[in-house]
Amino acid sequence: MSFHGCILQILQEDGPTSGRALRRRLTILPLVATMLTARLFRPLSHLPGKTLSFYDREKGTRRMLLLYSAPPGPVSRRTYSDEVNPVGSKAVLVTGCDSGFGFSLAKHLHSKGFLVFAGCLMKDRGNDGVKELDSLKSDRLRTVQLNVCKSEEVDKVVEIVRSGLVDPEKGMWGLVNNAGISTFGEVEFTSMETYKEVAEVNLWGTVRMTKSFLPLIRRAKGRVVNISSMLGRMANPARSPYCITKFGVEAFSDCLRYEMYPLGVKVSVVEPGNFIAATSLYSPERIQAIANKMWDELPEVVRKDYGRKYFDEKIAKMETYCNSGSTDTSPVINAVTHALTSANPYTRYHPMDYYWWLRMQIMTHLPGAVSDRIYIH
Numbered sequence: 001m002s003f004h005g006c007i008l009q010i011l012q013e014d015g016p017t018s019g020r021a022l023r024r025r026l027t028i029l030p031l032v033a034t035m036l037t038a039r040l041f042r043p044l045s046h047l048p049g050k051t052l053s054f055y056d057r058e059k060g061t062r063r064m065l066l067l068y069s070a071p072p073g074p075v076s077r078r079t080y081s082d083e084v085n086p087v088g089s090k091a092v093l094v095t096g097c098d099s100g101f102g103f104s105l106a107k108h109l110h111s112k113g114f115l116v117f118a119g120c121l122m123k124d125r126g127n128d129g130v131k132e133l134d135s136l137k138s139d140r141l142r143t144v145q146l147n148v149c150k151s152e153e154v155d156k157v158v159e160i161v162r163s164g165l166v167d168p169e170k171g172m173w174g175l176v177n178n179a180g181i182s183t184f185g186e187v188e189f190t191s192m193e194t195y196k197e198v199a200e201v202n203l204w205g206t207v208r209m210t211k212s213f214l215p216l217i218r219r220a221k222g223r224v225v226n227i228s229s230m231l232g233r234m235a236n237p238a239r240s241p242y243c244i245t246k247f248g249v250e251a252f253s254d255c256l257r258y259e260m261y262p263l264g265v266k267v268s269v270v271e272p273g274n275f276i277a278a279t280s281l282y283s284p285e286r287i288q289a290i291a292n293k294m295w296d297e298l299p300e301v302v303r304k305d306y307g308r309k310y311f312d313e314k315i316a317k318m319e320t321y322c323n324s325g326s327t328d329t330s331p332v333i334n335a336v337t338h339a340l341t342s343a344n345p346y347t348r349y350h351p352m353d354y355y356w357w358l359r360m361q362i363m364t365h366l367p368g369a370v371s372d373r374i375y376i377h
């Protein structure tokens with residue numbers, strides 16, 4: 001019997017009750033129950049009704065294993081109760097503050113008392129996010145023009161920060177590598193140009209910023225917080241141009257954490273789930289624009305082999321995904337704040353809903369043959 005067939009049989013109400021089957025049931029059920037309950041007691045964003053199912057190859061249908069729906073009451077936010085370092089006059093730099101997490105983080109960290117340097121891609125063009133941050137007219141919240149792909153802009157910001165510190169010899173406390181872009185598309189639909197474009201911001205931007213600011217952060221024995229994604233831990237079909245950059249951010253962060261540990265610098269990774277509804281990462285217009293460009297640029301053989309119907313179905317799936325995210329970014333903001341202020345920050349933070357958390361655990365800890373069957377095929 002195949003592994004999934006075995007699990008199905010174990011979990012069937014009317015399945016065999018031999019000693020062996022019972023032993024197997026006793027092994028698997030607590031595992032699933034522990035994973036679920038562990039998460040159910042951790043408050044996060046609202047949970048859409050989701051199912052966990054197996055594909056039953058013999059019957060050609062999917063069999064439901066678990067159904068968990070939205071909790072009855074509102075889900076409170078995760079709170080952290082451990083020892084917190086005083087903020088004092090500590091300085092932090094956040095990239096990508098024009099919108100989304102970066103924009104909220106800049107305001108939140110400022111409200112906590114930090115001296116915040118808010119890197120904005122569009123400061124020179126005076127976009128709305130920058131104007132709103134500037135309108136706070138605070139000495140402790142300074143917007144700076146910053147494209148993480150441009151070394152000359154990064155070098156300029158290093159100098160602005162250094163000269164804005166009370167004592168540059170004591171360094172800068174925190175760097176939050178948040179700037180990012182995203183796209184989608186199956187491997188055969190994605191041009192090399194797109195792969196490089198996304199990596200330039202998400203991966204090389206993170207590496208460039210980190211290398212440039214480490215001398216200041218080492219002096220403060222400070223923090224590096226890298227915003228990765230749940231897609232930096234588990235891959236998804238049609239997301240390779242994004243996934244490879246976030247897997248890269250994870251690997252980079254791990255290497256950096258090992259190297260910085262003896263020097264007193266702590267490195268954390270924040271892996272948000274789906275918060276697309278709350279940020280500017282995707283809009284319906286952007287999805288359509290990406291789709292049109294992608295279709296126009298497809299090699300003839302790919303366009304002919306897959307066909308327009310298949311392509312349109314994939315785009316519709318992406319649109320649905322982008323409409324289903326959490327609209328409350330506070331789990332991400334709280335995670336970054338904890339990583340910057342706690343005496344013992346976590347290595348990884350998982351602000352995501354129960355469905356994605358469970359999926360990530362299964363996809364990263366169980367054999368690929370099992371997780372593929374549950375979630376992909």
Ligand SMILES: NC(=O)c1ccc[n+]([C@@H]2O[C@H](COP(=O)([O-])OP(=O)(O)OC[C@H]3O[C@@H](n4cnc5c(N)ncnc54)[C@H](OP(=O)(O)O)[C@@H]3O)[C@@H](O)[C@H]2O)c1
Pocket residue numbers: 095096097098099100101102120121122146147148149177178179180181182201205227228229230271272273274275276277279280281282325
């Ligand atoms: N939203 C989610 O569901 C989600 C989930 C997992 C991970 N994340 C990650 O969270 C981070 C923030 O994304 P978000 O969701 O808040 O999206 P967002 O609202 O689009 O924020 C990304 C920010 O990065 C800026 N940016 C883009 N290219 C840049 C560059 N070359 N240099 C400097 N800044 C640049 C954007 O500026 P413009 O607005 O001017 O383009 C924008 O302000 C990203 O790393 C993203 O991958 C998001």
